[in-house]
Amino acid sequence: MEETKLTGRIVTPDDAEYEQARTNNNLGVPKFPRIIVFCQNTNDVVNALKWVKENHVPFRIRSGRHSYENFSLVNGGLVIDVSEMDGIKIDSKSMTAKIEAGANLGKVYNELWKKGTTIPAGTESSVGLVGLVLGGGIGMLSRLFGLTCDNLLEVEMAIVNEQREVELIKANKNHNSDLFWACCGGGGGNFGIVTSLTFKVQPISKVSIFSITWEWEDFEAAFDAWQHWATNTDKRLTSEIELKSKEANQIIAQGEFVGSSFKLKELLQPLIDVGCPKKVVIKEVSYIEAVQFFDDPSGNQPAPRKRSGSFLNKPFPKEAILTMKHFLENAPNEKSSIWHQSLGGAVEEVGSNETAFYYRDAIIAQEYLATWSHPSEERANIRWIEELRNALSRYTTGDYVNWPDRFIRDWPTAYYGENFKKLREVKRAYDPCNLFHFPQSIPPFINWF
Template structure:
């Protein structure tokens, strides 16, 4: 009996939300409203001890747990029916040491807040564009953005991580992973995906001095697709690594192609660099200007605002420009998109002197180092009746492109990818399983596509 009493002795601390709480409905919602799950309790942690207590509480009672920061898990992995959601979004301190060019960032910070706090000290972290994405999942899965080709992925700039891991039969403890201690866990935390090994509570990043940057935007009409997309795919990896660029082709109902980019340099140089793009097709609008870096982050965030609340996304990597057949597939699928809120987005990653491709595929858990570009295929909708055809359209689109693309980004998870370990982790999956067995042997931190402890992949 004594052992039983000890087993259920831990109490939850932090801001605790049960189903009878008026704020429960808002607290349980995910960014992707395609998912609507009903947890037994949600704990908003304010300090590390709240996280430890929540993990212990869940283990003592045999309650399933999920970890949540920015709620942006595309497949709803941070939500659970009948279990506990451990939400770290209220742990949002940022401490910058400009002299040593480091920043300690707590796990609950959204990107907009990170950028702002760093900008106050005139430094930057290579990271993504969506302002409300949590830094936690972004960094742990890789982290791509408009500084990637010069300064690498977010995870390449991760020097240390503090993490609450399961210990013993029912316990939890904090460990620190860096190059000297638990270096295998640091390796796995640099691209191995969020929520696999424990709950990260703070990150130490290397940051870079920043002031102004130059940005561009070029618009074309859909009819220019066969001229513009191949031109961008040849050009984007070939320019200086100080320039990272994107291209987005919307559904034919919208009829637009938009390329944007950011240069660590002046606007005159940028105008010169984008000339090959301006010669492709017939641009209908061109903008080039030099702005403070913080304004550039807001410019790139604009495309992530006012989106439909439910969506399906999948991703892939391009290691060379698409052949004519691949471009035709994009045209065909976007000509028959399920609605106007569908499209394909791509960003440059590799090529001339890119900091991303200079790193070995096994030096971190992120394996896709030699890719020139990344693709995101998306469909968005509002009404549940539209869901099935949108999901089928994305799956069909990815399937049709498969001969020309490879793998997927773990931060663009897709439950319809059958061999997801190979798609996300490639050659690094075996080593990731070893790290999982070492730090989470009881498989406390698990979800539909979490790294398995044993040989089985389906959870």
């Protein structure tokens, strides 16, 4: 049998572009692959998959480089990178878009905007769409349009079937529906290599955005007001609040309302009346301006980082708010923060077992963030994140699979709740040999007779 050759743009450690090619968004977990293949088309993906199977080489799949624990890299193995497959075809008549797996959010938003449409997704432009949607996908339109995966219609994927052959398949609600279910929140890299995604797109034109900034003395009042308001307000309004370190001295709430600025100001009054806001901005803008407003340039730049997270099923009591305050008073550096996004609305209108995304009843997604400059700071920052997560665990539940944390012991329950067993059954059906594996990948379900 003729040996398969790797095709596409191939980068090895001998190439000048290797450093750039191997660098992910998180510089805190460096890894050194033997080969990186930048696939240009589906054929390159198929060849890469055949090659790793024939040569028994460990591999990972990569798109946007935002895997928090760098699960998309592997030492001494092959990285199958789809980021150069980023074509987008929009059908305005059927209000659908077929998007290749390498497209990042910046490109997706800009291309869809040309047709006056969008999908609900995240805020950082360099994030890969495919990783986001496979984990669920939250962002500034979640309460109105649901998760990114709730707008997914079909997935095309390269898998290795029971005959150990590479096969291209489609999954949707009618065909390979169990795999489609798993692709809506079951996490990236578990079942095969996604080559394209088809979405229903939503019409969009003008939106209204807001930003309210308080200083440290309003910490408790601002967060408490936001958490009760954000999940009960008009579902056309999705918002976030970031609690920064005491040193940074900033509590900032922002959000997007699909409606007029006049109506938004009315909805915001309960927040504006809290404490002494230092700055209040409310304005009506084109949707693409809102995309740019929420895009965080620092989040797009590679840096040493540690992330983790959880969900809130009910508002935090005063003790939990004071716990957050204590940690931010004793943060390892100014750039440490705790970020929250409101859920509810369209997100909770889907049952927790209707897709692999389990946390439909959560009212808030909560993320813990630490960034540092020098390797000597790594231990203190990681410890701060882990101690914070543990201190808040009595008030929170689970974790979002797109914010993976290698230190979570019972990660299957944390990410997938009661959906883990079914995800293992899907894994057994589509990847029985566990070819697609990494430190927190879903293992196949095994029946012992």
